[in-house]
Amino acid sequence: xxxxxxxxxxxxxxxxxxxxxxxxxxxxxxxxxxxxxxxxxxxxxxxxxxxxxxxxxxxxxxxxxxxxxxxxxxxxxxxxxxxxxxxxxxxxxxxxxxxxxxxxxxxxxxxxxxxxxxxxxxxxxxxxxxxxxxxxxxxxxxxxxxxxxxxxxxxxxxxxxxxxxxxxxxxxxxxxxxxxxxxxxxxxxxxx
Amino acid sequence: xxxxxxxxxxxxxxxxxxxxxxxxxxxxxxxxxxxxxxxxxxxxxxxxxxxxxxxxxxxxxxxxxxxxxxxxxxxxxxxxxxxxxxxxxxxxxxxxxxxxxxxxxxxxxxxxxxxxxxxxxxxxxxxxxxxxxxxxxxxxxxxxxxxxxxxxxxxxxxxxxxxxxxxxxxxxxxxxxxxxxxxxxxxxxxxxxxxxxxxxxxxxxxxxxxxxxxxxxxxxxxxxxxxxxxxxxxxxxxxxxxxxxxxxxxxxxxxxxxxxxxxxxxxxxxxxxxxxxxxxxxxxxxxxxxxxxxxxxxxxxxxxxxxxxxxxxxxxxxxxxxxxxxxxxxxxxxxxxxxxxxxxxxxxxxxxxxxxxxxxxxxxxxxxxxxxxxxxxxxxxxxxxxxxxxxxxxxxxxxxxxxxxxxxxxxxxxxxxxxxxxxxxx
Numbered sequence: 001x002x003x004x005x006x007x008x009x010x011x012x013x014x015x016x017x018x019x020x021x022x023x024x025x026x027x028x029x030x031x032x033x034x035x036x037x038x039x040x041x042x043x044x045x046x047x048x049x050x051x052x053x054x055x056x057x058x059x060x061x062x063x064x065x066x067x068x069x070x071x072x073x074x075x076x077x078x079x080x081x082x083x084x085x086x087x088x089x090x091x092x093x094x095x096x097x098x099x100x101x102x103x104x105x106x107x108x109x110x111x112x113x114x115x116x117x118x119x120x121x122x123x124x125x126x127x128x129x130x131x132x133x134x135x136x137x138x139x140x141x142x143x144x145x146x147x148x149x150x151x152x153x154x155x156x157x158x159x160x161x162x163x164x165x166x167x168x169x170x171x172x173x174x175x176x177x178x179x180x181x182x183x184x185x186x187x188x189x190x191x192x
Numbered sequence: 193x194x195x196x197x198x199x200x201x202x203x204x205x206x207x208x209x210x211x212x213x214x215x216x217x218x219x220x221x222x223x224x225x226x227x228x229x230x231x232x233x234x235x236x237x238x239x240x241x242x243x244x245x246x247x248x249x250x251x252x253x254x255x256x257x258x259x260x261x262x263x264x265x266x267x268x269x270x271x272x273x274x275x276x277x278x279x280x281x282x283x284x285x286x287x288x289x290x291x292x293x294x295x296x297x298x299x300x301x302x303x304x305x306x307x308x309x310x311x312x313x314x315x316x317x318x319x320x321x322x323x324x325x326x327x328x329x330x331x332x333x334x335x336x337x338x339x340x341x342x343x344x345x346x347x348x349x350x351x352x353x354x355x356x357x358x359x360x361x362x363x364x365x366x367x368x369x370x371x372x373x374x375x376x377x378x379x380x381x382x383x384x385x386x387x388x389x390x391x392x393x394x395x396x397x398x399x400x401x402x403x404x405x406x407x408x409x410x411x412x413x414x415x416x417x418x419x420x421x422x423x424x425x426x427x428x429x430x431x432x433x434x435x436x437x438x439x440x441x442x443x444x445x446x447x448x449x450x451x452x453x454x455x456x457x458x459x460x461x462x463x464x465x466x467x468x469x470x471x472x473x474x475x476x477x478x479x480x481x482x483x484x485x486x487x488x489x490x491x492x493x494x495x496x497x498x499x500x501x502x503x504x505x506x507x508x509x510x511x512x513x514x515x516x517x518x519x520x521x522x523x524x525x526x527x528x529x530x531x532x533x534x535x536x537x538x539x540x541x542x543x544x545x546x547x548x549x550x551x552x553x554x555x556x557x558x559x560x561x562x563x564x565x566x567x568x569x570x571x572x573x574x575x576x577x578x579x580x581x582x583x584x585x586x587x588x589x590x591x592x593x594x595x596x597x598x599x600x601x602x603x604x605x606x607x608x609x610x611x612x613x614x615x616x617x618x
Contacts, residue, residue, distance in 0.1 A: 007195055031440040036243045043244065109448050132448070143245040145208060146253060147457065148261030149272040149450050154198060158211040164231040165239075165246040167213065175195040177207050177266025181388045182418030182449045189421070 003117060003129045004187065008153065008173065011136050014104050014126060016169055018077035019047055021133075022069055022102075024091050025082030026050035028060040034082040035060075037108075037134040044137060044162075049076065069094050078104040080133060081111055088113035092120050101125070108132055112190060130186070141167040152176045200267065200383065201484045208262030209477070222474045223255045242438055242446070242458065252462050256470035260477050264403070264413045265453075267382040267480075268395050271418030272453035274461065275411060275473060279378060279398025280310055281466030282412035286374060286396060288460040289430045289452065290342045293319035298336040298344045300327045304351040305577060305589060307376070330361045337369045342427065343394075344371060348387050349379040349528065351563065352573070352590060352597045353536035354511035356523035363391025370427070372420045378402070378564070379535055383487040384528040393420040394452065401564025402534075405479040405486050409472040414456050418449030430455050486566070486602055491531025493608060494600040500609050501538050506546065506616050508594065512536040534600040535563050537590065544593035547572035551596070553615035556607060568601035568608050 021041060027034045028050075039061055042048040049072055050060045056067035066072050069079065069091070079095045079102050081088050088107055095102055096119070105120040107113065109132040117127045138144030139151045142159060143166070153173035160168040198206070209220050228247040230236035238244040247253055257275050265273035276282050287297065299311055301324040311322040323341070325332040333344060344366045346357045359375060366373035374394040375387035381402045387395050397403060399411030422431035422444040431451055434440035437459065444451035461467065479486075491514070498512035513524035514532035524532040540546040550572070551559045557570040561577055571577065573591035586592050600608060 030241070031434065031438070031442075033446045036446060039238065039243050043238065135448075138245050142210065145262050146245050146247055146255060146258050147272065147450075148253070148258055148265065148274050148453055150207075150262055150265040150270060152266075154202070154206045155210040156206070158216045159213045161213045165228070165235070165244075171210075175197060177203050177262075178197055178269060179271050179418055179449075180269055182271050185419045185421075186449070 001117075001121060001127065003112075003114075003127070005183075006128060006131070008140060008175065011128065011131070012140050012169060014078070014106075014128065015133065015137055015140070018104055020049065020074065020076050021046050021078045021080050022049045022051050022066075022072060022076045023080045023082055024051040024069065026052055026060065026065070028052075028055050028058055028065065037080075037082070037132060040134045041137070069098060072098075075100050076102045078102055078106055080106045080108065082108045083111070085111050085113050088116035089119065092116040096120075096123055104128070106131070106133055109135070130190070137169065140173070141169050141171060142173075143167045150177050150179060152178065203266045204263070204383075204483050205481045207266035208259040220256055220259045220474060220477055222470050223250075224470055225254075226250050242441060242454075250470065251465055251467045252457060254467075254470045254473070256477075257468055257473045260399075260411075260468075260473045260480075261413070263477060263480055264382075264397065264399075265415050268377070268415045269382075269386055269388045269417070270395065270415035272416045272450035274414045274453050274456045275399065275468045276414070276461060277412060277466040277468050278410045279376070279396065279400060279412040280306060281464075282396045282398075282414050283307065283310060283376075284314075285456050285460040285464060285466070286394060286414055287315065287320060287343070288464065289455045290372070290428060291318070291320045292429070294321075294340065295342045296321045296323050296338060296340040298323050298325050298333055298341055300325055300346040300350065300357060302327050302350040302355045302357075302590075303345075303347055304376070304378070305591075308589075327355055327357045330358055330365070333362055333365045337365070337371075341369060341371055343374055344369070345374045345376070347376040347379065348385050349513075349533045349535075351379055351535060353379065353533060354513060354518075354520065354590075356513050356520045356527055356532070358523055359387055359390040359392065359527065366393070367391070370425055379533050380528055381483060381487055383484050384491070384530055384533065388415070388417040388419070390527065393417050399476045400562070402487060402490065403480055403483060403564075404476040405483065405564060405566060406475070407562060407565035407567065409475040411468050411472050411476050412466075414453065416450055416453035416456075420452065422451060430459055435459065488530065489602040490534035490600060493602065493605045494534040494536065494598075495531070496605045497598065497600050497608055497612070498536060501612065504616060506541055508539040508541045510536065510538040535597065537595050537597045539592070539594040540596060541594075544574055547594060547596050548575055549618065550615050551575075553618050554611055555614070556603065556611035557598070557615075563597075563599035565599065566602050568603060568611075569599040571597050573597060
């Protein structure tokens with residue numbers, strides 16, 4: 001699996017399949033990027049479960065915050081890691097103890113761990129690194145284009161509507177404009 | 193399987209524009225509305241808090257304008273775009289996000305005269321100070337850098353034409369200084385040159401010129417390359433510090449490699465107000481669909497006209513980098529291999545009077561102050577745009593008494609040449 005570039009169909013497939021997402025590192029502080037992503041995915045219909053030991057027992061956007069993945073009583077389809085890269089491996093190790101196991105390990109924008117990815121993949125899990133599921137949802141549904149963002153997709157098909165100012169992930173699209181310079185800088189920063 | 197990457201002409205037509213999700217309209221609808229209803233109080237709160245994607249008010253964003261933003265970002269290879277009322281507005285918005293009072297920008301002194309005015313006068317009122325550098329001496333950019341420098345600014349092909357900036361050399365200086373490199377790509381358009389491929393961090397445009405291309409709509413654009421790390425040295429508080437306008441959100445941390453475009457929209461355009469009309473966005477979008485065809489024809493015509501002018505007995509000199517032997521010819525071949533643009537200057541042996549006579553005699557060329565129209569345009573700067581300057585200042589600005597500027601259109605080249613021939617014959 002090439003973790004430098006994912007096909008749109010791979011990402012779309014994951015976002016279309018998972019229903020319950022545990023976000024490790026979700027913060028109840030409403031100016032934090034994790035809060036933004038959590039709220040957006042919750043509004044898009046995912047069952048969102050926040051995991052944050054420092055805020056355990058609190059409620060965030062109506063969802064109880066858990067101290068650790070193991071405390072969650074229901075099956076989790078995807079673990080979204082919103083922590084520094086060095087924590088990714090222990091979080092994957094913890095995720096692999098869940099029964100049933102999650103199907104996807106997603107590491108947030110800026111989070112990468114080849115070790116964590118290899119362990120998850122060896123156990124049959126799908127892995128995404130260094131991406132934000134909110135941005136990917138917005139990109140593949142084309143909602144993010146309302147902010148002038150290059151979705152890197154093209155489509156000649158009418159996109160299905162998800163509601164007022166809501167677009168659906170189930171949109172037919174082909175690859176569009178590339179962002180080679182930004183991608184190169186991202187690789188250089190990772191390798192530094 | 194590697195996914196197929198579409199070519200430039202395909203992006204010029206399709207990027208950003210899918211059939212309208214409600215009606216199926218294939219052309220981009222003109223959303224001529226000031227405002228957009230909220231689904232609920234919660235939805236409004238998410239929009240105002242930047243927690244969801246959507247439209248609030250056309251001063252901040254509009255679905256027609258958004259198609260244009262994505263189109264330009266895709267053509268330039270950037271992560272995101274923002275369109276605004278004019279190219280001048282784009283520059284105010286970019287520097288509003290970068291500069292604090294007392295800060296400096298280093299700019300090429302070979303710029304569009306309007307930008308020279310803006311930097312020298314309007315920016316001075318904000319206590320943003322410009323330090324001029326010379327694109328013919330790249331080391332002058334390095335010498336102009338100080339601890340107060342926040343950006344370097346050049347044009348790709350400099351207006352009034354003739355100068356091609358060695359962007360890769362300037363980008364290296366910006367990289368070493370830890371400041372973003374901003375390129376105005378108006379004269380080249382991304383069809384001829386993509387500054388982001390040569391190290392630019394931010395690209396600005398006057399859409400009024402070749403991108404719109406038909407002389408009917410003002411517009412400006414900003415493209416975020418997604419390449420600058422705003423958080424590394426925290427010298428750009430609009431990007432790296434919690435913003436009080438948005439409950440302490442940090443733009444770069446939250447929006448990553450399109451954080452600069454978001455800051456331009458949500459911090460600058462929102463408060464400065466130079467929004468683009470959706471109707472103008474529609475006209476400019478329609479123009480961009482034919483950009484590759486038009487731009488090639490502009491360049492082919494310009495080369496033919498420059499070659500013809502160069503051998504005319506009443507002409508003293510021609511400054512067009514597309515001509516072999518021109519001092520910028522090798523830079524033009526490197527940065528603009530498909531053509532050196534369609535705006536250039538030449539000098540008349542007869543000086544000021546000959547310039548006045550030429551603009552009076554033309555019948556096909558339009559005597560006006562714009563460039564980048566389907567129509568061929570002519571201006572004699574010494575008697576018009578630069579008439580208030582002293583002769584010494586005119587020469588310094590490349591607008592000496594003998595200078596005439598052309599913007600070559602996409603008419604038949606023989607007709608363009610015939611008009612110049614009859615106008616010069618008198």
